Amino acid sequence: MRHLLAALGAAAALGAVAAGPPEPLAARVAPRAGRVEASLDLSAAFPAATERDFGNGLTNVVAIYVSVVPDGSRAPAALYGRVVEILFDVWEETYAVTVKDPRAPQGVHYVLPDFAALRRFLSEARGVDLGPVQALPGAPYHLEARVEVNPVSREQLQRTREYIANPAAGTRTSGGTRSVLGAVASFLLREPDPGSDVHLFRSRSFAPGAAASGAGR
Amino acid sequence: MSGAPSLVRRAAGALRVSRFEAKIAVALVVSATLPLLGALLLAGKLAEENLALGLDPRVVERLEAVPALYGDLFQARKQLYAEQARALARGLPRDRGRTHAYLESALAKTPRLRRVSLHAADGAVVAEAETQAENPEGEWREAPARVALPGGGRLDCTFAIEARYFAELGEAREVGELVQGVDALRSEIRRSYVRAFALLLVAWAAGAAAIGILLARRTTRRVTRLVGAVRQLASGDLSVQVDPGRANDEVAGLARAFNAMVREVRESRDRIVYLEKISGWQDVARRLAHEIKNPLTPMKLAFQQLEARWKATRVRDPDFGKLLGEAGEIVREEIGTLQRLVDEFSAFAKLPEVRSEPSELGAFVKEFLRTSKQLGAAAELSVVKASGPCPVALDRQLMRRVLTNLCQNAIDAARPARARIHLGIARTRERAVLTVADEGPGIDRDLWDRIFDPYFTTKGVGGTGLGLAIVKKIVLQHGGEIQVGDRPGGGASFTIALPLAPEAQRAA
Known part of the structure; x- marks a missing residue:
């Protein structure tokens, strides 16, 4: 959870710095049990061409970071992060999806029958918890979303560290002699830049009371 | 209370590096790391090339495509099983009474078919058959194939698909994801290798410096001790000695x-x-x-x-x-x-000045004994020569006086008994050593420092205290030394060390 929040902060800061996309992000905010939940349309981040990637039988990861940023400011007032793991089951021919966010750090599992359903699921980001209603800015604000497709996850980073520290173990041909240089290199391996498959979105401006009235689009 | 500051001072002293130590350490660091600096420049290139070899885009692409290949394999199997199920459905007998036999026969004839059941339109099982035989391809998973029958009802077939495919798929996915991650981290991996190499280089240099300081310190500490000893000597302390250690160096x-x-x-x-x-x-x-x-x-x-x-x-x-x-x-x-x-x-x-002439100590002693009849009458004299010739420069007359005085003292000390005097001749690297020992009461250790002082005597009224003073003076005038000690087994012992003749020293 701490790592997730750290990633959220870093991502939000990056998002705040980056320039917004030309088309405003279609977003709706609504109150729910004293908290603000947003629904976002992220379909621009998931074109039809992504079927080839998401259906390759490997685990694909989509990280979605949403921040509430007061207009004219760059510091986010609220943050939300969601990590979606997608694995196409080549036998069942279904998409096994696991969604992890602060409310469900262990993940909520879904099985989606086809890419269309997956695309819908990813595009319509619902239940984005932006925190208590009273924590929203008292001034006009907007939502910024950052979607990273297949960023290097901590698990991937860890696996890579183990691999370069002990490359022989990966081949399963020898007893796994550890490489000193590799061990040091694995220790010094840092998280890479997010890469090029990053999508930034910015919604239109919301009035301070918009969340209470369920405003959107 | 002064323990802690003393400890700190000692620690600070141990950590202080002299200029000489620093020079040795720098020399070692330079010689140890200079060749590696070039290697460091190449490390990035080398890592990049190795990664390029290991992560050939075609290899990465193929590895990532492996799960899809299994997907194609599964598709083919599914189509095959569907076709086989349809063929079974087409061959179903119209006579329901023969259906079970047909299904049993189908189980035997159709490869990988494990179970088959015919359902009526309402879902009720009309006939079914299942094989209990071992799957010839080992462990398996169920692959269902269903065929809707004209006029209602369906034929459910369960085929076997090799379980190993799923294990292989899992493994292929694991490798593919690993390679995908490594590929994504390629630049960072290259940088981490360069950092690792640089870190190891720094550690290597630090190790070389530490070894250099330790090696240098082994020498400088001894030199420092020598410098301290020289200062002590300069301040007048002639008792200073330096431990040369076990080393056999300069x-x-x-x-x-x-x-x-x-x-x-x-x-x-x-x-x-x-x-x-x-x-x-x-x-x-x-x-x-x-x-x-x-x-x-x-x-x-x-x-x-x-x-x-x-x-x-x-x-x-x-x-x-x-x-x-x-x-x-x-x-x-x-x-x-x-x-x-x-x-x-x-x-x-009026002790005369020494007029030395080349002599052989052993021969001199023998001559002394031969010509000193009065001593032979008063004491039992024995000579032991423990080495070869001892060429020395002697004033025979004065040295006779030395031996006479020492033997007379032994005789006096033994009275009223008859004295037994042992003369020994030996040589070291640079000295000829003459020992005169007796079996008398010996000399109190407290008196050793004063025994050679003029007018100091242990004989009472009869002694003048000049005999040993004369002995010492003559020995010193010969460039030698005399020491008093105990004879093992009792008695006093006087040891006279005289310089060997120069040619004898060279020969030694």
């Missing part, structure tokens, strides 16, 4: 030479001091002898005149005559004692 040689030099200086100083002291005492002896000797003759003559007048007197008082006779004996005896004392003082004061 510094150890320097330490040994220093120690020898200090010993030499100390012995020279002691010799000079002693000779000066002896010279002073000789002067005193000369004056005393002169002052005592001068009145002795008038005293002697006066008493002789008194005795002559008494003999010439006609009227004699017998009592006075007796008194005069007794007094005469006393006067003559005391004058004789004084005369002997004067003679000894004079002899001590």
Whole structure:
């Protein structure tokens, strides 16, 4: 959870710095049990061409970071992060999806029958918890979303560290002699830049009371 | 309370690096790391090339495509099973009574078919068959195939698909994801290798520096100790010695030479001091002898005149005559004692200068024993020669006096018993050693420091305390040393060390 929040902060800061996309992000905010939940349309981040990637039988990861940023400011007032793991089951021919966010750090599992359903699921980001209603800015604000497709996850980073520290173990041909240089290199391996498959979105401006009235689009 | 600061001081001292140590360390660091610096420049390139070899885009692409290949395989199997199920459905007998036999036959004929069931339109099972035979391809998973029958009902088939495919798929996915991650981290991996190499280089350099300092410190500490010893020597401390250690290098040689030099200086100083002291005492002896000797003759003559007048007197008082006779004996005896004392003082004061001539110590000792009959009569003398020739420069007359005095002391110490005196001759690298030992009561250790002082005697009234002083002076004038000690087994021992003749030292 701490790592997730750290990633959220870093991502939000990056998002705040980056320039917004030309088309405003279609977003709706609504109150729910004293908290603000947003629904976002992220379909621009998931074109039809992504079927080839998401259906390759490997685990694909989509990280979605949403921040509430007061207009004219760059510091986010609220943050939300969601990590979606997608694995196409080549036998069942279904998409096994696991969604992890602060409310469900262990993940909520879904099985989606086809890419269309997956695309819908990813595009319509619902239940984005932006925190208590009273924590929203008292001034006009907007939502910024950052979607990273297949960023290097901590698990991937860890696996890579183990691999370069002990490359022989990966081949399963020898007893796994550890490489000193590799061990040091694995220790010094840092998280890479997010890469090029990053999508930034910015919604239109919301009035301070918009969340209470369920405003959107 | 002073323990902690002392510890801190010691720690600070241990961490302080001298300029020499720093130079050695720098030399080692440079020689150890200079070749590696070039390697560091190549490390990035090397890592990049290795990654390019290991992560060929075609390999990565193919590995990522492996799960899709399994998907294609599964698709093909599914289509095959569907076709086989449809073929079974087409062959279903119209007579329901033969259906079970048909299904049993189908199980036997259709590869990988494990179970088949015919369902009526309402879902009820009309007939079913299942094989219990082992799957020839090992462990398997169910692959269902369903065919809807015309007029309602369905045929459900369960085929076997090899379980190993799923295990292989899992493994292929794991490798594919790993390679995908490594590929995504390619640049970062290259940088991490360069960082690792640089870090190891720094560690290598630090290790080299530490080793250099340790190696240098082994030498510099000894040099520092030598410098300290030289300062002590300069401040007048002639007892300073330096531990040369177990090493056999130039510094150890320097330490040994220093120690020898200090010993030499100390012995020279002691010799000079002693000779000066002896010279002073000789002067005193000369004056005393002169002052005592001068009145002795008038005293002697006066008493002789008194005795002559008494003999010439006609009227004699017998009592006075007796008194005069007794007094005469006393006067003559005391004058004789004084005369002997004067003679000894004079002899001590007039010790001649040493006139050395080449001699062989063993031969000299033998000659001394042969020509000293009176000593042989008073004591049992034995000689042990423990080495080869000992060529030395001796003043034979003076050295005879040395041996005579030492043997006489042994005889005196043994009285009333007959003395047993052991003479030993040996040689070291630079010295010839003559030992004169007896089996007498020995000499108290507390007296060793004073035993060679003039006028110091343990003999009481009979001794003048000049014998050993004369012995030491003669030995010192020969460039040698004399030491008193205990004889193992009891008795006193005097050890005289004389310098070997130069040619003998060179030969040694």
